[in-house]
Amino acid sequence: MKLSSILAAVFLSVFTLCMPVLSQSPGHHGRKFLDTLDYDFTFAAVNTSLPNANTTGAPLVLGYSGYTHGMAIYVTSTYYTYPYNSYPSLRLVKHALRAIDSRGEWSTNATIVRSRDSLVWISSTMYPYPEDNARIFSAEGCQSSQYPILTAYNISSLWSLCPYPGFRGQTQLVFNATTAGPPPLYDPALCYPVNINIVPAERATVTVPL
Ligand SMILES: *[C@@H]1O[C@H](CO)[C@@H](O)[C@H](O)[C@H]1NC(C)=O
Ligand SMILES: *[C@@H]1O[C@H](CO)[C@@H](O)[C@H](O)[C@H]1NC(C)=O
Ligand SMILES: *[C@@H]1O[C@H](CO)[C@@H](O)[C@H](O)[C@H]1NC(C)=O
Ligand SMILES: *[C@@H]1O[C@H](CO)[C@@H](O)[C@H](O)[C@H]1NC(C)=O
């Protein structure tokens, strides 16, 4: 292999990683986290260890997962494996993630994400839920990318996409997917690490109530 192609491969793989924006704020270890964004957005996943078709990434959507106790449960899935998008805009307000439906209504929130679990959302207009204030998410600025990326607990590097088995199994966004433990629902060997780009929504019509 020529040196120039090796350098190009190194440059490309570095390019897909987040080079943090430096911040002067104490306690951030030089990284810049935003707890609120003043625009609506969608998520797109870029591979950090595999080639990418483009720098924006593969679009993610809320994939329906079930209904229990008056709440609809959604997982975060690739649009490729769940080709419906009932929630065209997402919002980050004071470290909490909200999903806004196509009528502009908000009744869906991200929940606390745990190791080896999908990023789960719940929707209910009827019942309060202890995890409706999962204030663990931030947007981290990247020098090397036009988009900020999603963090949970200030960590951006533990997201993976994992294909779930079964009929119409969705490829889901999982946190800390490949860590040891009892067998999860997915096969960890099939997971691949991603960064989650925060891409401004095409129709960002609503201003964020803080
Ligand atoms: C994330 O970083 C901020 C700033 O350093 C800090 O105040 C906050 O406690 C951190 N959150 C977590 C969950 O570590
Ligand atoms: C990331 O890699 C997977 C597995 O090869 C592929 O299916 C997916 O399209 C890639 N993502 C992008 C944005 O190219
Ligand atoms: C980028 O690549 C992904 C994965 O192949 C694809 O799903 C997505 O539509 C592409 N996005 C653009 C803007 O071309
Ligand atoms: C979503 O979060 C808001 C604000 O915390 C809360 O009022 C609402 O009940 C939550 N909805 C669900 C379904 O958790």
Ligand SMILES: *[C@@H]1O[C@H](CO)[C@@H](O)[C@H](O)[C@H]1NC(C)=O
């Ligand atoms: C990821 O999993 C490992 C092993 O279970 C655990 O020690 C670590 O705390 C987890 N990381 C986070 C951020 O939860």
